[in-house]
Amino acid sequence: MTDISYPTKDIRLAVDCIIFGFSGSELSLLLIHRGFEPEKGLWSLMGGFVKDDEHLDESPRRVLKSLTGLDDIYLEQVHAFGDVGRDPGGRVVSLTYFALIRKETEDEVLLDEHDARWFPITDLPELIFDHQEMVKSALKQLILKTRIQPIGFNLLPEKFTLPELQSLYEAIYGRRLDDRNFRRRILSLGILEKLEEKEKSNSKKGAYLFRFDKTAYDALREDAAKMNVFLTLF
Amino acid sequence: MTDISYPTKDIRLAVDCIIFGFSGSELSLLLIHRGFEPEKGLWSLMGGFVKDDEHLDESPRRVLKSLTGLDDIYLEQVHAFGDVGRDPGGRVVSLTYFALIRKETEDEVLLDEHDARWFPITDLPELIFDHQEMVKSALKQLILKTRIQPIGFNLLPEKFTLPELQSLYEAIYGRRLDDRNFRRRILSLGILEKLEEKEKSNSKKGAYLFRFDKTAYDALREDAAKMNVFLTLF
DNA sequence: GAAATAAATGTTAAATTGACATTTAATGCA
DNA sequence: TGCATTAAATGTCAATTTAACATTTATTTC
Numbered sequence: 363m364t365d366i367s368y369p370t371k372d373i374r375l376a377v378d379c380i381i382f383g384f385s386g387s388e389l390s391l392l393l394i395h396r397g398f399e400p401e402k403g404l405w406s407l408m409g410g411f412v413k414d415d416e417h418l419d420e421s422p423r424r425v426l427k428s429l430t431g432l433d434d435i436y437l438e439q440v441h442a443f444g445d446v447g448r449d450p451g452g453r454v455v456s457l458t459y460f461a462l463i464r465k466e467t468e469d470e471v472l473l474d475e476h477d478a479r480w481f482p483i484t485d486l487p488e489l490i491f492d493h494q495e496m497v498k499s500a501l502k503q504l505i506l507k508t509r510i511q512p513i514g515f516n517l518l519p520e521k522f523t524l525p526e527l528q529s530l531y532e533a534i535y536g537r538r539l540d541d542r543n544f545r546r547r548i549l550s551l552g553i554l555e556k557l558e559e560k561e562k563s564n565s566k567k568g569a570y571l572f573r574f575d576k577t578a579y580d581a582l583r584e585d586a587a588k589m590n591v592f593l594t595l596f
Numbered sequence: 597m598t599d600i601s602y603p604t605k606d607i608r609l610a611v612d613c614i615i616f617g618f619s620g621s622e623l624s625l626l627l628i629h630r631g632f633e634p635e636k637g638l639w640s641l642m643g644g645f646v647k648d649d650e651h652l653d654e655s656p657r658r659v660l661k662s663l664t665g666l667d668d669i670y671l672e673q674v675h676a677f678g679d680v681g682r683d684p685g686g687r688v689v690s691l692t693y694f695a696l697i698r699k700e701t702e703d704e705v706l707l708d709e710h711d712a713r714w715f716p717i718t719d720l721p722e723l724i725f726d727h728q729e730m731v732k733s734a735l736k737q738l739i740l741k742t743r744i745q746p747i748g749f750n751l752l753p754e755k756f757t758l759p760e761l762q763s764l765y766e767a768i769y770g771r772r773l774d775d776r777n778f779r780r781r782i783l784s785l786g787i788l789e790k791l792e793e794k795e796k797s798n799s800k801k802g803a804y805l806f807r808f809d810k811t812a813y814d815a816l817r818e819d820a821a822k823m824n825v826f827l828t829l830f
Numbered sequence: 831g832a833a834a835t836a837a838a839t840g841t842t843a844a845a846t847t848g849a850c851a852t853t854t855a856a857t858g859c860a
Numbered sequence: 861t862g863c864a865t866t867a868a869a870t871g872t873c874a875a876t877t878t879a880a881c882a883t884t885t886a887t888t889t890c
Contacts, residue, residue, distance in 0.1 A: 372648050375607045375678075375689060414606050414687060418678040442676050442691050444609075444652040453648060455609055457676050506740075509826065525837070537824040542839075543879070565836035566888040590771040592743065759868070776870075777848065799867035800857040 373444075376456040377421045378409035378493065380440070380500035381430075383465035384517040388482045389533035390465075391497065392429070393489070395477035400450055401490040407497070408478070409456065422459040429476055431469030436462040436516035438507070440500045448492050460500040462516035483533070508534050510593060512553060515574040523561050523569035524548070531596055539596075547596055553579040607678075610690040611655045612643035612727065614674070614734035615664075617699035618751040622716045623767035624699075625731065626663070627723070629711035634684055635724040641731070642712070643690065656693040663710055665703030670696040670750035672741070674734045682726050694734040696750035717767070742768050744827060746787065749808040757795050757803035758782070765830055773830075781830055787813040 381392035393405040408429050412421045419437065426435050437459050444455030465480070481487060483501065508514050514530050528544045548554065555575045560568035586593040615626035627639040642663050646655045653671065660669050671693050678689030699714070715721060717735065742748050748764050762778045782788065789809045794802035820827040
């Protein structure tokens with residue numbers, strides 16, 4: 363940055379969070395019912411202004427904490443939206459972050475206070491401003507990232523079954539996957555630790571629980587990095 | 597964005613451009629010699645402040661125009677850097693954009709005026725502030741994007757040879773590729789139009805020139821989108 | 831002990847990838 | 861004229877990966 367002639371005092375900086383959750387076989391989004399004009403009654407992403415003394419990535423963390431009560435949320439910056447006129451309240455540049463949370467770990471009381479609700483990604487209500495575009499780009503980034511990094515586990519409980527994991531991938535990619543091929547591929551990576559326990563809520567037989575093995579993944583990634591080669595998970 | 601209680605009047609918004617060029621077999625970066633304190637004498641990315649009345653993506657276009665004289669540059673937003681204290685001149689949030697330009701179409705006079713110089717990506721000088729981190733993330737994004745979208749052509753002249761194209765991929769990925777396998781793969785996509793002309797500056801035999809076939813690519817992408825499937829170019 | 835249900839498993843053909851060496855076209859110089 | 865030089869262009873084969881497909885297994889409940 364060399365040109366110091368144009369301070370931009372009138373631009374305000376905000377963050378908006380695209381909060382993904384997963385349950386059953388559905389990927390969903392946590393939205394806020396907007397209680398004031400303009401666009402009263404529509405739904406919106408949860409957001410807030412960046413504080414003067416706060417690092418950028420802290421800002422969505424604070425916002426998410428206030429909405430869900432959760433710390434330690436997986437967050438990724440997506441895009442800056444800031445065209446003139448995108449927000450009728452003045453020049454607001456908004457940084458979007460997507461968040462992956464384990465559904466049902468969030469604080470229901472806080473959610474109620476914010477008039478927040480989960481919506482299936484396939485059936486979203488009308489959103490204010492350019493929030494729909496924000497969701498679209500976040501989903502695109504989630505899809506691309508999921509393919510090459512094991513971030514999906516942030517949407518699942520620590521222990522999960524292979525059918526659950528497959529459903530998650532299907533929900534993210536928006537298409538059905540062959541179960542035999544999925545298992546073979548995902549297990550061959552060696553980044554899942556099979557447990558003795560079974561989860562029986564979905565079937566009589568029960569499905570074995572697995573846990574993500576971060577150490578194994580780090581080694582795998584290290585190897586790929588050494589050879590300057592792309593790592594594709596599924 | 598629902599929380600309206602924290603206006604951020606003291607945050608200034610800037611853009612910094614990571615300008616990639618390619619020639620010979622080298623990927624390089626256009627940098628500016630910093631003529632003033634702090635960090636005088638180091639090199640930096642070309643940047644500037646976002647104007648109050650300018651759409652976000654227009655800002656790097658204006659900056660690039662002033663440096664290179666070029667319009668119609670391929671640009672992609674990369675990341676917002678804005679931690680407190682990253683710029684000693686106050687709270688400055690900087691949006692980074694990477695730019696792909698066809699080297700030697702730029703205006704030499706303007707470059708001289710800005711004390712700008714090309715550096716091989718493998719041999720960069722010391723950069724101010726967090727600009728090295730900016731370069732790193734931009735390069736990462738370039739690599740990922742190159743794999744799935746035909747953006748590399750923006751670094752080449754309209755007509756190019758296969759050896760040139762391969763060199764470009766090698767420079768971006770940072771590893772050697774097998775020429776026979778490269779040709780087979782890239783030609784099988786059907787997105788290159790072979791011309792009658794040959795380019796003879798690099799060899800006695802001469803190499804056939806090709807042109808990127810956008811129509812064919814769009815059809816290919818359309819097909820992939822229909823099936824919700826990933827498209828990998830190379 | 832029979833029915834029901836989801837989990838788990840295996841095979842094969844087709845396609846893709848990776849590794850590898852020779853021939854071709856043109857130039858310039860002897 | 862033809863020989864040396866140089867980078868471009870080409871092909872094969874084995875190994876790996878992928879896609880497509882159906883049956884068996886473990887457990888519960890009636």
